[in-house]
Amino acid sequence: MYLVKSPRLLKKLYSKLTWHMPPGKPSIFLTFDDGPIPIVTPFVLKILKRHNAKATFFCIGDNISKHPDVFEQVKSDGHAIGNHTYNHLNGWKTEDKIYIENTLKTDSLLHTNLFRPPYGRIKRSQVSLLQKAKPGLQFIMWDVLSGDFDINLDPEKCLKNVLKHTRPGSVVVFHDSLKAFPRLEYVLPRAMEAWAGKGYAFEGLPSNDEKSTTSIKKLKGQMSKQSPTEIDKQLKDLRDEWE
Ligand SMILES: [Zn+2]
Numbered sequence: 001m002y003l004v005k006s007p008r009l010l011k012k013l014y015s016k017l018t019w020h021m022p023p024g025k026p027s028i029f030l031t032f033d034d035g036p037i038p039i040v041t042p043f044v045l046k047i048l049k050r051h052n053a054k055a056t057f058f059c060i061g062d063n064i065s066k067h068p069d070v071f072e073q074v075k076s077d078g079h080a081i082g083n084h085t086y087n088h089l090n091g092w093k094t095e096d097k098i099y100i101e102n103t104l105k106t107d108s109l110l111h112t113n114l115f116r117p118p119y120g121r122i123k124r125s126q127v128s129l130l131q132k133a134k135p136g137l138q139f140i141m142w143d144v145l146s147g148d149f150d151i152n153l154d155p156e157k158c159l160k161n162v163l164k165h166t167r168p169g170s171v172v173v174f175h176d177s178l179k180a181f182p183r184l185e186y187v188l189p190r191a192m193e194a195w196a197g198k199g200y201a202f203e204g205l206p207s208n209d210e211k212s213t214t215s216i217k218k219l220k221g222q223m224s225k226q227s228p229t230e231i232d233k234q235l236k237d238l239r240d241e242w243e
Contacts, residue, residue, distance in 0.1 A: 017139040030055040035176035036070040053202030058116040061086030061106030080204030082114035091122035144172040148180040155186035
């Protein structure tokens with residue numbers, strides 16, 4: 001089960017992470033996780049273009065490798081790009097070294113200061129290791145979860161949830177994934193129409209690449225001591241679980 005609004009306690013515990021943007025101006029920060037993939041990502045791009053909107057795409061490295069043309073399209077449309085690990089790892093179930101290496105593998109493909117942990121699950125140790133590897137890395141969570149990935153959620157209900165909870169400065173999570181598409185396809189155009197009618201603007205999260213190449217190299221050096229077969233095995237198990 002998931003919560004549409006992030007619980008206050010969780011926000012307090014993880015105060016280092018970003019949950020929403022300052023509510024100063026009437027902007028909404030739409031985010032799309034798990035792409036880039038054919039059909040779904042281009043659909044999202046088309047809807048965004050209709051409203052002259054910018055958004056943020058938290059990409060899975062493996063999908064960037066498989067669909068470089070779709071990734072190029074996202075970039076050339078001027079959207080912000082974020083890291084979502086290479087294999088969609090669950091931080092709670094993953095050894096720190098593997099988690100960091102998997103995340104840095106994606107960093108080499110997109111160079112961004114924006115990161116979102118898959119499932120929103122990350123250990124404090126992983127937060128600090130990543131901060132060491134990439135000073136300036138922003139951990140982007142959300143304050144509105146659309147629930148578009150929930151196959152039992154009625155699209156109309158999904159739309160109502162999203163409209164009810166979004167306010168100025170909200171960071172809203174959608175998924176450009178095949179699983180979410182039946183709901184996303186219904187909700188996104190309607191939600192954007194409603195928000196635009198209320199005078200909201202749509203912005204990408206502020207991104208600039210303040211990567212520290214030296215510390216990434218240093219960290220990679222430390223991690224290479226772990227045997228590659230061991231890493232591969234753990235990654236495979238995680239992938240099986242995800243797929
Ligand atoms: Zn994800």
